[in-house]
Amino acid sequence: MQRFYLDQAATSWPKRPDVLAAVTEFLHETGAAAGRGSYASARISANWLDRARIAIAKLIHAPSPESIALMGSGTHALNEAIGGSIRPGSHVIASAIEHNSVLRPLERMRMEGLIELDIVPCDQLGWVNPADIGRMKKPNTHLLAMSHASNVTGMIQELQSLGMWCRENGITFLVDAAQTIGYVPIDVQAYGIDYLAAPGHKGLGGILGTGFLYAAPAKQVTHRPLMVGGTGSQSESLVPELAWPQKVEPGNLNMPGIVSMAVATEALLREPFSEREAKMHGDWSRLRDLLSRVPGLQLLAHADSQKYVGVLSCCHSQFTPTDLAAILDAEFQIEVRAGLHCAAHIHHYLETAPMGTLRFSFGHELDPLVVGALEKAVESLSQVDC
Numbered sequence: 001m002q003r004f005y006l007d008q009a010a011t012s013w014p015k016r017p018d019v020l021a022a023v024t025e026f027l028h029e030t031g032a033a034a035g036r037g038s039y040a041s042a043r044i045s046a047n048w049l050d051r052a053r054i055a056i057a058k059l060i061h062a063p064s065p066e067s068i069a070l071m072g073s074g075t076h077a078l079n080e081a082i083g084g085s086i087r088p089g090s091h092v093i094a095s096a097i098e099h100n101s102v103l104r105p106l107e108r109m110r111m112e113g114l115i116e117l118d119i120v121p122c123d124q125l126g127w128v129n130p131a132d133i134g135r136m137k138k139p140n141t142h143l144l145a146m147s148h149a150s151n152v153t154g155m156i157q158e159l160q161s162l163g164m165w166c167r168e169n170g171i172t173f174l175v176d177a178a179q180t181i182g183y184v185p186i187d188v189q190a191y192g193i194d195y196l197a198a199p200g201h202k203g204l205g206g207i208l209g210t211g212f213l214y215a216a217p218a219k220q221v222t223h224r225p226l227m228v229g230g231t232g233s234q235s236e237s238l239v240p241e242l243a244w245p246q247k248v249e250p251g252n253l254n255m256p257g258i259v260s261m262a263v264a265t266e267a268l269l270r271e272p273f274s275e276r277e278a279k280m281h282g283d284w285s286r287l288r289d290l291l292s293r294v295p296g297l298q299l300l301a302h303a304d305s306q307k308y309v310g311v312l313s314c315c316h317s318q319f320t321p322t323d324l325a326a327i328l329d330a331e332f333q334i335e336v337r338a339g340l341h342c343a344a345h346i347h348h349y350l351e352t353a354p355m356g357t358l359r360f361s362f363g364h365e366l367d368p369l370v371v372g373a374l375e376k377a378v379e380s381l382s383q384v385d386c
């Protein structure tokens, strides 16, 4: 079936052939649990864990591979960071662009009376002004949760000054890098990030069911894990594992997923970021130009491509986002996502509630075949009388 996949913000597709080959080989030839036995195949699995941690640590400039915990998804990593770091009585600031995997755990804690929560607004295109965050600080502010880029608008936020502000004020800085990991450089040390959570199956290029959580050394010590269980070591003790990353990795890990993250991240590290990024920004402008030809289509983005990952949202004056997505799928085999994109707050500021937006997301680059399909769709939509 021919398909033109433009939902890379949900999960990347297709995966690299070497990623798929390594996963298949692992399942056929190895298949052992890591950190449990010392026989040959268990050692191969343990080696894959090391490879994944080393590659991800390099990608985000973490101080050591051991600061990377391997998780089941971005949501898993964010819940671990939030649930394991916040103490009752704390004040938390989160931005309006956050995904529900940040907002829902925080809102639940607020409803249970455990925390005070303030949401920082964004502007009509999804930009969060750091000055607004500063104004929300209270004496008991413990955590700032901030997405590196919105999964609705794709706009990249400024992290460095926020990290510095958090440091100066003793506030834990949690960054959701779901939409930027693998697409734009991230330096957790230079940006002063305490926790960085990301899926492994989007820009990183791993398979579904993967993610990771970086924790800065000081946070590794104070973190109280959400889950405890077997870790393959000190089995005589009923005291949970104390050392990061094992303290947040109880139970058997998703080894095929970890193999995929290792191979995909190593591939990213072999190519210069700058070239990949330049291509992504260029393709974003191309997509924006193409879509701006459709009468009645309002693009939720300004023209500076440097501020965006490969995500572009829009609304049409005649069609709902859901209708337009259905037309693109049925008539042009273009697969895009419509709706609120699991982001409860941002649409209030974008003025796109309750229908949400139509979101195009191309990942690292726009495939020429996809451009061809888009051109046909744009031509057809241009005939609609608006």
Ligand SMILES: Cc1ncc(COP(=O)(O)O)c(C=O)c1O
Pocket (backbone or CB within 6 Å): 009, 010, 072, 073, 074, 075, 076, 099, 101, 147, 149, 150, 151, 176, 178, 179, 198, 199, 200, 210, 211
């Ligand atoms: C900004 C953002 N944060 C978190 C997530 C959750 O990631 P996962 O789907 O791996 O749980 C997503 C997924 O779309 C996202 O876009």
